[in-house]
Structures are given as structure tokens and as C-alpha cells.
Amino acid sequence: MATTQATVSGPLGHSKKGIPSPVLGILIFVVGELMFFSALVSTRIVIKASAGIFAPPQNVKLPVLTTGFNTIVLLLSGIFMAAAGFKHGSERSKSLFAMAIATGVFFLGVQGYEWFNLLHYGMTMTSSVFGATFYLLIGCHALHVILAVLTMLWFYRLYSKDKFGPDGMLALQIYWSFVVLIWPVLYSLVYF
């Protein structure tokens, strides 16, 4: 990704001030992502307002508490990642990085288990527009978490060989923070 080829200096050496390129690149990307999720949130609100009946199937109860716990796990992951950035380069940072990945994977595991149960009880994308928006919002977020975790694994490998600089770290943190912080918004919107 962006962070691996981040150098811009020509032979004379250009100005090095301002925001480092990987960070700027990821910030621009996050703006785009924010608009993407805003559209999903608007979709949910618009369809909820116009649908008439907008609820899960009768026999299905959304796992509000489990997901609440899971939300805390994901927020913890964000904190681990932030802490890993503050201590960049140290052994402590590497283990915090690993914990951030582990909690991210745990989050995905719980999500997957919940989806499995919900689908088992007959709530699918085609069963109603409630199901459709539910899986769309949660699914888009889950895809982001999967891609972010894979990226983190890749960078962890580089980091353990000390090939991952502070700029790349900051860029990764920004992206992971975005993925983590958008979740409570989606959670409160979709589960309540």
C-alpha cells in the first residue's frame, strides 16, 4: 500500500516540511471512505423512514449485548494501535501492535459467529430491507476490518524486521482509527 514507497526527494532534495506523503495520502483516502460510510448511513435512515415495517423477522433478536462487548474489544484494538505508535521502534510497541491485530481478529470472529446465527434464523439480505441494510452496513465495515487486519499483518512482518518507519505507522494508525471509530456509529444505528 501507500506506505511502502513514500519518498519524494529528487537529487537536490525537496522541501521536507508539511505532512509526510503516506499520511497525507491516507488522510485523503479516509475522506473518501467517510463519504462512502455517510452514504450507507443515509441509506439506512432514508429506507427506515420510507419502509413502513422496518424490523428484524419475528423470531430474530439482534445480539445487542454481544456486539456491545465486541465494540469494546474493537475500541481496545484502536487504543493498542495508538499506543504502538507512541512507542514506535520499541519491543513494547511490537507487542502492542500484535495485540491490536489479535483483538481485530477476535472482533471479526465474533461478528462472523453472529452472522452465522442470524442467517441460520432466517434473516438474510433478501428477507426484508431491514436485513438488506443490516448486512450492507455491517458487511461493508467488516470488509474494511478484514482488509485493514491483512494490511496490519503485512506491515507487522515488516515491522518485526525494523523496516516500518514512523510515517507508515502513523498512516496505518489513522486508517485503523477510522475503521475503529466508525464502528460505534454503525453499531448504535443498526442495533438500536
Added chain:
Amino acid sequence: MATNHAEHHDHHEMSFWEKYVFPLDHKIIGLQYLLTGIIMGFLGAYFSYVFRMQLAFPGIDVPLFGLVTSAQYNSLITNHGTIMIFWFAMPILVAGFGNYLIPLMIGADDMVFPKINRLSYQIFLLSVVVLLSSFFVHNGGFGGAWTAYPPLSAKAEYNLTPWGSILWLIAVVLEFVAFLLGGINFITTLMNSRAKGMKMMDIPMVCWMIVLASILFMASAGPLIAGAAMLLFDQTIGTGFFDPARGGDPILWQHLFWFFGHPEVYVVFLPAMGIVAEVITTFSRKKLFAYKVVLFTTFATGILSFFVWAHHQFIAGIDPRLANIFTVTTLLISIPIAEMLFVYIATLWGGAIELTTAMLFALGFLATFLIGGVTGVFLGASGADIYFHDTYFVLAHFHYTFVPIAVIAVFAGLYYWFPKMFGRFMDETLGKIHFWGTMVGFNGIFMPLFFTGAAGDHRRIFDFSNFPELAVSSLQNLRIAATVSVIITAVFQFVFLFNFIYSMFRGRKCTVNNPWKANTLEWFATCPPPHGNFPVMPEVYRGPYEFSVPGRELDYWPQNEKV
């Protein structure tokens, strides 16, 4: 990776494969985008020729195509629109010129993320392949209009193209991903790798414009990608996002589409304005009038462009109170655009104008875009739009904006930067023949359509002879005039094609670095620039438009010249 970058500069001999097929060099990637865009442009133009023939001479066996069925007609207009916006205007104006010009004009050796840049073109090429393949699947390419309104686009029993619609949607999303990657590069490069001494207000206008266009694209593409995901689910697994019978909302798609779609107009408009700014300053030997005004006006346009989208939906069933608000914002946005045109005219005022082909096209852009802008005012007013909506008046209006943007301004840019790109000049005589043919032909196509539209011609009619009140000979003659003009315009484009290909190999050689005596940094590099662009990385001492400075012997003053 610093090591990677150093290798970059070794100028070791690269194989053909490395240099042209999987290049990291921004110039080659830019040219790949440009040439792909030109090829797609010819394809889109061919589609328009076929359906215009059907409209002028219903039921005719169209030469080079054959009999047009109504299903094919739908597919042709849909893909004409899609190709011309997403695979012609965007790749040429934003990705092609952006990739080629930004690093050269700001004095950098390449983009910040060259590998992402390469990936961007590869994904774009994949999107081209997916789109082209959609023409060959069962029932042919997508036929639900380029705006893809559900339920027409969501249900195969309505659009009759079960596979075409899915492939079309996938191609559009892939293309968006390609431009998102490109956009990140453009913005980061402009911010972080400018030459030493180049301040914000020393950046050539075309670079600003392309980067602002990229910002608009980055901020508006998300909603359409979200909408496309939902539409894809509706098409494939049968969800009900846009199906009112199941609780969905078809207007929601229109909001998501136009929230992207209207800023998209400015995504292609701004780079065209930028190209024209470079050309008119060079060939009138004058400083760009009010650089900062142009820049801040562009910011204003960009921000406003996010608040006008619902003017496409005045008759779609939105709340009339909402329509009033969008009428006001739509009319407001004509102010900064008018201001820019006035500033450009002020730039020309009193200049030593040299009518090269590039300059002719730049002036042609200003003249024709003006007509497009003025007719837009009628459509922006919700009251008038109730009558004009979906008529040929709308069609003529937006072609009077898009053709100057994507065709005329692009030609200005191609004739202007051709010596830099290929080290040879394009032929000026052929260029002028091409210019006059294009201008006469283009106006001949769309001027009559304003009248047929005002008389009530609906855009989505396959055969007007089915509508007695529209099938009268006075209207049919105007339709035939438009179609004949399409053929005239097309013929003159082959003059361009010949000129372009011939000049690439046999044109007059460009022996100096700066043939037009311009100021910006790309003219400091050789023609064409080598990998790495500059022999010595330039430093910048002044703004990009210092022409005819009093007390100076030469009438131009390159940005990198110390004294």
C-alpha cells in the same frame, strides 16, 4: 523506499516491457491513459453516429452497423453516455493530463507513489475490458441509460440486458477505484513534491485545477460506490434497496448517483479550464488576469458543486420546497463560473494574440462553453425545468458543456503539449482544418437540438414516426441536420487522427525545449523528457505567468530562471 527511488534514477536501459507495458514513469502512464481515452472516444462517437442515423432516418440500414433494433438503441445511448464521461473525459482530462503534467509542471521527477499510479492504470484497463466484454454477452451491453435509474436498471425484465447491466456496473466501480488511486497521487504529489521555491501561488493553474478536481472526485465517489453496491445486490441476489414494493426507495439511487454526478461535471470542467488557462496566457503573451481570484473562485465552485445535485430530480417526486433550495444553489453556482470566463476574457484583452491551433481551440472552448452555461440557467430554475426535463433541450445543453470540456479543450491541450510529449509538432494547417471542421460540425449538431427540444422532443424516443405531433417534417429536418453534422464532425476527426499519428513519427522535429516560449517548468525539460524528467532539478523564482514584464528584453520569464 529510498533504495527503490535511487534505482529509479540510474537511467539503466529498460526493456520495452518495463518501459511501456508496466511503466512506473508518470509520463508513460499519462500517455497510456490519453491514448486509451482517445480510442474509447472514437468508440463512443461511433455509437452516437449509429443512433443519430436511426433518429434521422428511422428504420434505415445504418452503414457500418446495420439495422438498429430498439434494444440495441437503448444499449447504444447508454454506453455512449457512459463511455464519453467515464472512459473518455475522465481518463484524458484528469488521469491523462494529470499524470503527464503535474510532476513536470511542479518540477518533480515523478509521482509520490509511482507503483500506485501504475496500479491505477492497470485497474482502469481492466475496467475497459469488462465494459467492452459487456457488449458481447447475452442480450448485449447495458440498456438502462447511463444514469442507471432503478427499477429500469435493477430488473432484467425491464432493461432486457441481464448480464450487460451487471458488467456495466462492475466496470464503472473498477474505473472509480482506478481514479481514486490516481487522485491520492495527484493531491499528495502537488502538496509534497513541488520544486524548491515553488509557493502555493506559483503553481500553474492547470495543476491546481486537476488537483481540485481530484479532491471533488475523492469526496463524491463514495456515495456512488455505495449505491452501486446496492444496485448490484438488487440485480444479482434480488435485494429490495431500490424496490418500493418491498420497502426500498428508487429516489435514493438518484440522490446517491447525482451527489456524485454533479460534482463530476466539475471534475471534468476544472481540468479543461486549467488547460485553457495555460494556452491562452502563452498565446496572448499576458499574465493570467487575477490568478488568486481564479483560484478562490475554483474553491467556491468546488464547495458549491456539492449542494446542487437535486436539480437533476426536479420532476422525480422530490419535495417542491427542496426544489426551491436547489434552484437557488444551482443559479448561485453560475456566478463563479461566469466570473472565471470573464477573467479569461480579461486575460485575452489587449494581448498579443497568436492564433495557433491550440489557441483557436482554447478560444473555441470559451465561446461554446458559454452557450452551454447560459442554457443551463433555464434548466436550473425548477419551473422551467418541469417543461424542459428529459427533452433534447437538456441534451443540447449538456453537450454544449461536455463537448467543449472533453473534446475542444482536450484538443487545445493536445496541440499545445504534443511537442513536449512526442518531440515533434503537429501540422498547423491540418490542425486548423480540423478546428474549423470540428467547430462548424459541433454547432451544427446541437444548435438544432435546442429547437427540437423546445418543441417537445423527448430524449428517450427510439423512433419519432410513432408520435404524430413530433413526426412533422419541420422537426424531422432539424434532426436530419443534426445527424448530417455528426457525420461532418466525424470526418474531420479523422483529419486529427491522421495528423496525430503522422506527426508522432514524421512531424516537424521540435529542436528546442521551449517552442512556445512559455514559462512553466515542463518547458525546461527536453522534448520529450527522459525518465526522471529534468537534467537538473529546477528551482522556482516566480509565478507561472510572467509574460511581457516591463523592462525585460524577452517577453517571457521562465519560472526557473534566476534573473
